[in-house]
Amino acid sequence: MNPFKTLTSTAVPLPIEDVDTDQIIPARFLKATTREGFGENLFRDWRYDKLNQPKENFVLNNPTYSGEILLAGANFGCGSSREHAAWAIQDYGFRVVVSSYFADIFKGNALNNGLLPVTVSPTVLDEAFRTIEQNAAARFTVNLEEQTFTNEETGTVTGFEIDEYKRTCLMNGYDDIDFLLSQREKIEAFENQRLDYSL
Amino acid sequence: MPLHPRAAARLVIFARQIFELAMPTLFDKVWDAHVVTSVPGGAQVLYIDRHLIHEVTSPQAFNGLRQRGIPLLRRDRIVATADHNVPTKDQDKPIAEPLSRKQVEMLTTNCAEFGVELYGLGHPYQGIVHVIGPELGITRPGITMVCGDSHTSTHGAFGAIAFGIGTSQVEQVMATQCVLMEKPRKMRINIEGDLQPGVTAKDLILYVIAKLGTGGGTGHFVEYAGSAIRSLSMEGRMTVCNMSIEMGARGGLIAPDQTTFDYLEGREFAPKREEWEKAVAHWRTLPTDADATFDIEYTYRAEEIPPMITYGTNPGMGMGVKDRIPQASALHGEASMEKAMQYMDLEIGKPMEGMPVDYVFIGSCTNSRIEDLRLAGSLVQGKRIAANVTGIVVPGSQQVAKQAIAEGLDRVFEAAGFEFRGAGCSACLGMNEDKVPAGRYCVSTSNRNFEGRQGPGARTILASPLTAAAAAVAGKIVDVREFKI
Numbered sequence: 084m085n086p087f088k089t090l091t092s093t094a095v096p097l098p099i100e101d102v103d104t105d106q107i108i109p110a111r112f113l114k115a116t117t118r119e120g121f122g123e124n125l126f127r128d129w130r131y132d133k134l135n136q137p138k139e140n141f142v143l144n145n146p147t148y149s150g151e152i153l154l155a156g157a158n159f160g161c162g163s164s165r166e167h168a169a170w171a172i173q174d175y176g177f178r179v180v181v182s183s184y185f186a187d188i189f190k191g192n193a194l195n196n197g198l199l200p201v202t203v204s205p206t207v208l209d210e211a212f213r214t215i216e217q218n219a220a221a222r223f224t225v226n227l228e229e230q231t232f233t234n235e236e237t238g239t240v241t242g243f244e245i246d247e248y249k250r251t252c253l254m255n256g257y258d259d260i261d262f263l264l265s266q267r268e269k270i271e272a273f274e275n276q277r278l279d280y281s282l
Numbered sequence: 283m284p285l286h287p288r289a290a291a292r293l294v295i296f297a298r299q300i301f302e303l304a305m306p307t308l309f310d311k312v313w314d315a316h317v318v319t320s321v322p323g324g325a326q327v328l329y330i331d332r333h334l335i336h337e338v339t340s341p342q343a344f345n346g347l348r349q350r351g352i353p354l355l356r357r358d359r360i361v362a363t364a365d366h367n368v369p370t371k372d373q374d375k376p377i378a379e380p381l382s383r384k385q386v387e388m389l390t391t392n393c394a395e396f397g398v399e400l401y402g403l404g405h406p407y408q409g410i411v412h413v414i415g416p417e418l419g420i421t422r423p424g425i426t427m428v429c430g431d432s433h434t435s436t437h438g439a440f441g442a443i444a445f446g447i448g449t450s451q452v453e454q455v456m457a458t459q460c461v462l463m464e465k466p467r468k469m470r471i472n473i474e475g476d477l478q479p480g481v482t483a484k485d486l487i488l489y490v491i492a493k494l495g496t497g498g499g500t501g502h503f504v505e506y507a508g509s510a511i512r513s514l515s516m517e518g519r520m521t522v523c524n525m526s527i528e529m530g531a532r533g534g535l536i537a538p539d540q541t542t543f544d545y546l547e548g549r550e551f552a553p554k555r556e557e558w559e560k561a562v563a564h565w566r567t568l569p570t571d572a573d574a575t576f577d578i579e580y581t582y583r584a585e586e587i588p589p590m591i592t593y594g595t596n597p598g599m600g601m602g603v604k605d606r607i608p609q610a611s612a613l614h615g616e617a618s619m620e621k622a623m624q625y626m627d628l629e630i631g632k633p634m635e636g637m638p639v640d641y642v643f644i645g646s647c648t649n650s651r652i653e654d655l656r657l658a659g660s661l662v663q664g665k666r667i668a669a670n671v672t673g674i675v676v677p678g679s680q681q682v683a684k685q686a687i688a689e690g691l692d693r694v695f696e697a698a699g700f701e702f703r704g705a706g707c708s709a710c711l712g713m714n715e716d717k718v719p720a721g722r723y724c725v726s727t728s729n730r731n732f733e734g735r736q737g738p739g740a741r742t743i744l745a746s747p748l749t750a751a752a753a754a755v756a757g758k759i760v761d762v763r764e765f766k767i
Contacts, residue, residue, distance in 0.1 A: 100618050101496050101596050105732040110711040114367065114381035116341035116388050128734045133720070158497035161530060161596070162732060163711075164432040165339065166448035187500060187532050188432060191463075192448035246464065247323030259450070263458040264352070266319060266327055270460055273318040273329055 084197040086256035090178055091224040091235070093150035095142055096215045102155055103162035104189060108171040110163075121167050122174030143175075147219045151178045154211055154223075158182075159200075160189025169193045179225050181232065183208045194249050195259060201225055201232055207241045210234060227254055307570040308537050309468055309503050312443045316426045324464045331425040333359055333455050334411045335398070337389040338366045338713070339430030343453035344392040354396050355459045361420060362393050362400040365410045367713050370676050370703035373403055382714060396456075407550075409679020409705040412436040412647035416520060417681055419549030423538035423565040428455055433647045433729065435526040438535035439519035440542055441568050443503070445533040466532045467501050467577040470570075472508035475584035480763040482657070483518030484649060484727065484746035486510065487525040488590035490582065492600035495613035499531030502577065505570060506536050510584035516545040517653035524648045525729055528597035537569035589762050592731045592744040593634060594622035599731070603749065603761045606633045625733050626741050627721075634759050639743070641724035642673040642754035643736070644700075646710035649727035649747050650678030652685050658727075658751040659691045661765070662698040668757025673700040674716065676708040700754070712737045725753040 112124040129141050137144040153172065159182040160168060169192040172180065178198065183205045185193075193200045203211075214221045214236045221236040227250060233240045245253075252259070263270075306314070318327040335343075340362070347353070354360065367382040377383035386403065393400040401407040407414055412433050415421040423441035428434060430452045437444035451461050471490055491498075504526050506519075514522065519536050526534030543562055546552045553561040588602035599614060599622060601607065607623075607630050610616040623630060644650070644658050655677060667673045675695045677683040683705055686692055692702040709716040710728035712735065718724040720739025727750050728735075731742035745753070752762045 098617065099621065100615055101598075103596065103730075103732045105711075105730065105735050109734055109738070110366075110713045113338050113713065114385050116385060117345065118342050128738055133738070158500065158530065161496050162432065162527075162730060164430060164446035164448055166342075166430075166450060169448070184497065184500060186497070186530055187466075188446055188448060188527075192450065195448060195450035246325060248321050248325050248462075249323075259462045260346075260350075260454050260457055262321075263327065263454050263460050263462060266460070267458065269319050269327070270329070270355075270458060274459075 084256045084258055087178065087197055087199055087227055087253045089224065089226045089228065090151060091222055092152050093148070093220060094152035094154045094181070094211070094215060094223050095148045095150055096212055097142055097153060097155045098212050100156040101158045101161055104160055104165050104168035105162055107160070107168040108165065113165060113167055118170050120174065121171035122176070125171040125175045148215070151176060152223055152225065153177045153180045154208070154215065155180060155182045157184055157205070159185050161186040164188045164192070166192040166196070169196045169198050173198045181208065181211065194253065197253060197256065199225065199227065199253060201243050203232055203241055203243060207232070207239065210237060210239060305571045305574040307468055307574045307576065308441060308505055308535060308568055309443065311568055312424055312426065312441070313465055316443070318460060321462065325462050326465060327460050328426060328463055330428050330455050330459055330461060331359065332361070332420060332427040334415055334427070334429035334434070335360060335362045335452065336366055336411050336429070336431065337364050337385045339449050340392065340452055341385065341388050342449045343456055344396065346453040347396070347456055352457050354398070354456050357397045359459060360398045360456070362389060362398050363408055363411050363414055364389055364402050366707045366711065368403055368706040369714050370706045370708050370716055373704040379715065406680050409681065410647045410650065410707055412524065413650060413678030413682060416440065416516070417549065417679060419546055419552030422546060422552065422561070423542060424568050428461065432527040433524050435531070435533040436520050436524040436647055438523040438526070438533050439516060440546070441535055441538035441565065443533065443535065446527065466503045469499060469502040469504045469531065470576040470579045471504055471506050472579070472581040473506070473510035473584050474508040474581065475510055476513070477510055477584045477587060478763065480748060481587055481589055482746040482748060483514050483521040485587055485590040486584070487522045488592065488597070488600045488744060489587045491525060491529045491597050492590070493582070494529045494580070494598070496528060496596045496598040497530045499526065499529040502531050504531045504534040505576070506534055507570070508581070511536060512539065515653060516541060517651045520651065521648055525597065528729060538565045589746065589749050591634060591749065591759060592742070593626065593628055594619070595625050595731055595733050597730060597744060600744065603635055603759065604633070606631055635761060636758055637723070638670060638758045639725050639753050640670065640672065640722040641718050642667070642671055642750050643676070643709045643724055643726040643728065644674070644747055644750055645676030645678065645708050646728035647678065647707070648729045650676060650682065652682050654727065654747045655682065655686050655691050656689070658747040659694045661748055661751040662700070662755060663694050665698055665755045667699040667754040670757045671754050673754045674703055674709065675700050676703045676716070677705050679705045698755070709736050711735060712740070718742070725750045725759070
């Protein structure tokens with residue numbers, strides 16, 4: 084996992100609520116057995132038509148918008164637990180997703196892959212959408228160390244919450260698995276003190 | 283002298299801890315009994331008793347273990363099956379589709395290499411992971427259970443803490459038998475009274491999701507309670523808990539009671555003899571204490587729940603079968619509603635009753651158990667499905683299929699014009715060849731009506747097995763309460 088400290092970038096706006104992981108990566112693309120290459124099918128059915136031609140009205144096909152930040156409507160990542168959704172977003176080139184709230188499983192999956200989910204208030208999110216609408220070249224800064232999201236165009240700076248442990252992991256590129264493996268003694272002690280852990 | 287803010291905060295936490303210890307909920311009891319240790323910042327290391335895996339979300343986890351050179355910590359805690367990607371026809375032949383075949387074969391080789399019990403294609407226990415866990419007695423009250431699948435919430439019907447995880451966490455559980463997670467907040471949903479005839483557990487949960495929206499449960503674990511919930515069979519309770527994720531909840535659970543114990547007793551892997559007695563005594567201590575409190579609580583009347591259908595492109599876009607498609611609201615904004623109506627080719631303000639349908643799918647981890655097939659079978663018995671409808675019935679497991687055949691349900695469905703298939707996830711998510719063509723309407727007993735869920739361009743209408751069966755026979759959306767059986 085690559086460490087994340089701070090990022091300043093333009094953003095791609097997707098002002099749709101309840102974007103589910105079936106849209107992010109449809110089930111028929113889940114047959115791969117590695118983590119790589121999902122980016123080409125990110126938002127497949129919104130991005131391409133039946134003949135596999137890019138749909139002009141979809142934001143990822145609009146050359147006006149680019150950047151490493153995806154700005155999305157509320158409840159982003161709902162539905163299926165497929166981690167392939169986080170892999171696809173990251174593989175496409177995004178490092179941050181900003182929304183007013185995330186579905187729980189998606190948020191966990193993103194964090195486990197170093198893709199940073201930034202939760203801001205609906206007001207801050209709306210302002211960011213409006214900013215991009217007026218100027219597609221507008222830049223935003225996500226500073227994980229300070230836990231701030233800055234709309235560089237308007238100067239609005241807002242804090243965001245993140246679990247302290249998770250923040251340390253992301254800033255250093257640590258996986259949960261390294262931490263859990265370090266807890267091995269406690270885990271075995273826990274197993275041993277249970278009378279019958281099958282009950 | 284005023285209290286230092288940090289000291290005040292500590293006092294509040296201390297007070298809350300005492301409060302919670304004194305009056306725990308079912309969720310608290312199970313969760314707290316599985317905490318190995320806490321991490322500064324709020325997350326906890328939660329011990330996992332049972333881990334179910336399948337072909338789609340496990341290959342990268344096995345690869346991760348290999349790359350790190352670490353073994354499984356407790357291979358006897360893991361059970362594998364092939365369900366998402368398997369064909370439902372010709373299950374005795376090699377899988378025709380190369381990528382699906384490769385993924386299923388990889389599960390077989392991974393399980394062999396790591397020593398995991400596999401109920402693969404052809405095994406009498408094979409089936410949808412959330413159907414086989416309960417029917418084999420692997421699922422039971424008071425345990426923690428995970429699977430790389432969001433509908434793992436199903437198993438909460440037994441009073442277990444069960445939730446879906448991503449592949450990184452699948453790998454973590456394989457390596458350490460633990461996940462690292464903040465304890466979710468607690469929600470209780472009470473359904474009091476009696477369901478009307480023709481109204482099922484599926485309608486109940488679609489009704490709740492329509493009230494709360496797809497994000498209404500985010501950050502929470504939901505306990506379902508009240509007389510209508512207690513009256514449900516285990517199959518019905520599983521249907522309810524299954525769809526907890528569709529309102530964004532981490533999971534759902536129901537207090538174990540005599541219905542739970544009666545279902546489990548004698549099942550393949552359920553405790554036996556003295557172990558059974560000890561287990562039941564423990565399970566009886568699990569229900570939420572009378573004065574326990576929840577972060578949020580909702581109460582609904584069962585009598586007010588009609589047969590439900592969905593009109594849009596997420597499970598929160600549901601309504602009574604006689605209702606008209608509602609206007610945009612706080613739950614579904616104008617842009618979402620417009621997008622949904624365009625995809626579904628439907629119109630705000632119009633009813634859906636009487637609308638012709640093309641496909642009917644009876645199956646999925648939500649509604650593919652024997653009780654679901656009996657219910658649908660009772661409606662189609664002696665009838666023919668309409669000429670405009672293609673109907674398929676996909677039992678949830680080999681055991682469900684076997685039972686259905688023993689009861690003659692396969693013949694009932696086939697005589698009516700349905701295809702009766704082999705076990706698997708099938709048209710719920712269209713990973714195998716069971717897809718609904720673009721632009722066609724499918725009344726489905728599954729759990730998600732997302733765009734393209736049942737195939738690119740497919741239009742899904744979620745409903746109960748009864749409403750789906752009635753739609754198949756009538757060839758259109760009908761109110762099953764008025765349907766002549």
